[in-house]
Amino acid sequence: MSLPHVARNGAGFTIVELLFSMAIMLGITGVIFSLVDPARGTYQTQPEISDMQQRLRVGTAFLRDDLLMAGAGSLAGGNLTGTLMNFFAPVQPVLLGGANSDPLNGVFYRDNAISVFYIPPTSPQTTIAQVMPQPSAELKIGRDISCPDAKPLCNWKAGMRVLVFDNEGAFDIMTITHVQPGSGGGPPVEGMLQHNKRIAGNELSKKYDVGAQVAQVAQRTYYWDPATRQLRYFDGADQDEAVIDDVVDVQFTYFAEPRPPVVLSEDDRTTSYGPKPPLLTTRHKGGGNNANSAWPAGENCVFRVNPLNPNTRIARIPDLAPGSQALVPLTEAMLTDGPWCPDVTFPTRFDADLLRVRKVGVRMRVQVASAHLRGPAGVLFRQAGNSTSSRRLVPDQELQFEISPRNFNLAR
Numbered sequence: 001m002s003l004p005h006v007a008r009n010g011a012g013f014t015i016v017e018l019l020f021s022m023a024i025m026l027g028i029t030g031v032i033f034s035l036v037d038p039a040r041g042t043y044q045t046q047p048e049i050s051d052m053q054q055r056l057r058v059g060t061a062f063l064r065d066d067l068l069m070a071g072a073g074s075l076a077g078g079n080l081t082g083t084l085m086n087f088f089a090p091v092q093p094v095l096l097g098g099a100n101s102d103p104l105n106g107v108f109y110r111d112n113a114i115s116v117f118y119i120p121p122t123s124p125q126t127t128i129a130q131v132m133p134q135p136s137a138e139l140k141i142g143r144d145i146s147c148p149d150a151k152p153l154c155n156w157k158a159g160m161r162v163l164v165f166d167n168e169g170a171f172d173i174m175t176i177t178h179v180q181p182g183s184g185g186g187p188p189v190e191g192m193l194q195h196n197k198r199i200a201g202n203e204l205s206k207k208y209d210v211g212a213q214v215a216q217v218a219q220r221t222y223y224w225d226p227a228t229r230q231l232r233y234f235d236g237a238d239q240d241e242a243v244i245d246d247v248v249d250v251q252f253t254y255f256a257e258p259r260p261p262v263v264l265s266e267d268d269r270t271t272s273y274g275p276k277p278p279l280l281t282t283r284h285k286g287g288g289n290n291a292n293s294a295w296p297a298g299e300n301c302v303f304r305v306n307p308l309n310p311n312t313r314i315a316r317i318p319d320l321a322p323g324s325q326a327l328v329p330l331t332e333a334m335l336t337d338g339p340w341c342p343d344v345t346f347p348t349r350f351d352a353d354l355l356r357v358r359k360v361g362v363r364m365r366v367q368v369a370s371a372h373l374r375g376p377a378g379v380l381f382r383q384a385g386n387s388t389s390s391r392r393l394v395p396d397q398e399l400q401f402e403i404s405p406r407n408f409n410l411a412r
Helices: 015-069 352-356
Strands: 113-118 125-127 138-141 161-165 171-181 191-195 213-216 218-225 230-234 240-244 247-256 263-265 303-306 309-315 328-330 357-366 397-403
Touching: 015 113, 015 218, 015 240, 015 357, 015 397, 161 218, 218 247, 230 247, 247 352, 352 357
Parallel strands: none
Antiparallel strands: 113 218, 125 213, 138 191, 161 171, 161 213, 171 191, 218 230, 230 240, 247 328, 247 357, 303 309, 357 397
16 A cells, blocks of 8 residues: 655755844844943943042032132231231142141242131130240230130130231241140230240241231142142141042132232221231331341332332232233242242242232043043043043043132222
C-alpha cells in the first residue's frame, strides 16, 4: 500500500532577508539608544550644574553680607564715631593679618584678595584712657557705656578681636589675651586689656593717645588660592578656611569717588571724607608737635596746607574726573603710588585713594568638579578636562556683581 503524496512548501527566509531584517532591528535599536543617551547625559550634568550655581550663591552671600557692612563705625567714641571711612580705609585689596600679612611683605595690591573691617553694632566700645608706652603690654581703657558702673568691663572677653584707631589714619588689630579690672581708683582708667601685640616685633604701629577708639571688630579677608582652587576666608588670626571649592578665578574691582576730599570747616577740621588734618601748628604722628612726622605741620596723607592761603587746607590727592560725578575704576598703579596713610613709615600703611572707594565689583568663576565633564581649555573651560563627548560637557559658570557699602555712600 503506498502512502499518499505530501506536498512540501519550500518557502522560508533567505540570507538577504535575514540581513535586511537585522539591519532594520539594529537601526531601530540605534534610534532607541540615541534617544536614551542624551537623557543619560542630562541626568549626569544637571546635578553638577546645580552644584555650581549653589556654590556661586554661597560665595555671593558671604561677600555681599560683609561688603554691605564694611566701614560701619563706632557708636560711642567721642569724636571718633561714624563711618570708619573718616579714619582709615576699611576695605583694602590685600590679605591682612598674621605673619603672611601682605603689607608686612611689601605687597599693597592683589586683585584676588580683599580685607573688610566693620564694628558690629552690639560690640563693646570705649576709648584709650591713658597714654601708653611704646611698645605696649596693655591698653588702659575707660568704661564701656553699655556696662553698669559696677561692672565697667562687662562685655570684654579674652579671645576678642579688637580694633584701635585714631583720627590720624592709624589703626591696629589685635587679640585680647586677658581682661584686667582697674585698680579701683575710678575714672578715667576702668581697666586694662592685654593683647597679643605686646611681643617684640609685633608691636602696635604707634603710641596711641588718650581718646583713641577701642572696639571689638569684625575683620573679613577673602582671597582666592590658585593652588587649591578655593575661595577662602581668613579672620586675621586663627580661622582660615574654604568658602567654596573648584573656583578658577576671583577678581575684585574698586570704583572711586572722583572728587577729592575737602575740609568742611577749619574750626573743627571736619572733612567730606578721610582723616581730619591736624592743627596747623602741629604734626600728627604720635600726637603733639612731633618733628619726626613724615608730613609738615598741619598736614596729613590726604590734606596739605593751601599755598595760596596758609590758614586753609586743600586735598593732596587729585580730582580723578574733573566735572564728572560718575565713579571711576581704580587701577593697581593708582592704589600703590601713595600718598600713604598715616605715612610711609607705618607697617599698616595704605594708599590714600582707598579712602575714596564707593563701590566694589566682584567677578567669580567656578568649574565642575569632575574632569570627565570638562573639555579642552579655552573659552568654555579655564582648566582642561578629558571629556570626549559633547553631550557630557559642563562649561564653567561666571558671575559678576557690584556692591555699594552702605557706610561708604553716606554723602552721595
